Amino acid sequence: MEKIIDGKAFAERLRADVGTKVAALKARDGVVPGLAVVLVGEDPASQVYVRNKGKQTVEVGMQSFEHKLPDTTSQEDLMQLIDQLNGDDSVHGILVQLPLPKQIDEKSVINRINPDKDVDGFHLDNVGRLSIGEEGIVPCTPLGCLMMIKDQLGDLSGKHAVIVGRSNIVGKPVAALLLQENCTVVITHSRTVNLEEECRRADILVAAVGRAEMVKGDWVKPGATVIDVGINRIETDEGKTRLVGDVDFASVEPVAGKITPVPGGVGPMTIACLLHNTLQQACRINNVAVPE
Secondary structure, three states: OOOEOOHHHHHHHHHHHHHHHHHHHHHHHOOOOEEEEEEEOOOHHHHHHHHHHHHHHHHOOOEEEEEEEOOOOOHHHHHHHHHHHHOOOOOOEEEEOOOOOOOOOHHHHHHHOOHHHOOOOOOHHHHHHHHOOOOOOOOHHHHHHHHHHHHHHOOOOOOEEEEEOOOOOOHHHHHHHHHHOOOEEEEEOOOOOOHHHHHHOOOEEEEOOOOOOOEOHHHOOOOOEEEEOOOEEEEOOOOOEEEEOOEOHHHHOOOOOEEOOOOOOOHHHHHHHHHHHHHHHHHHHOOOOOOO
């Protein structure tokens, strides 16, 4: 069996499925899902990401609404735009690209979004729902991780899962999702004693700490499934930069049973899951079933 989990191929299949269901939703109910993306400022990485989101949104048959604002935009003006999008019936998903300029309070902005349109899953209502196991919107990257893990392993009941990193964006939501799948879950972080030993106990190891190639081969239980969420740029001996994850792929790949590469692992799943969430919310807002 293939050891490397191809996130790019998985994301392509998910987008194709979303596209098929969007077409069926249009034909059956006349509903066209709409995703609004708000970009404040000129951050190059954010611009590329927003451009890709818009392109993929249109490719699956959804409406794409892009709002590009200058980095001098005030908190009040951004809040007014969100209020406008909250009240727009053609918009079923709202995403404000992070990070935001320093004059804007990110938490206030996120929590101004209608929770039913919060396709990033960052609103306190959706965070709370996830934490107690109620239906809500799941953050895109954690959802992509779970989809790939379940695709590889099937039933996760009783698996020992270790998360390296406790961020609100990845670590905590992934832990909540795996707990719902009846895993025994341990969250580790910078203050964890004997971190390597904790990692070696994992059937499922999720690295989301933001430190280049931190997880080494001797940290990993033979046969474990390793999900690398990290994206780090490092300089090569030739003076160029390359992308690596939080996992030292060269030493971990021979030990792991399954492993995601960087790039081409978790990354492509994020936008695919964003489109998945937008479709789900378009159906929920319009009180219709998601097409089979």
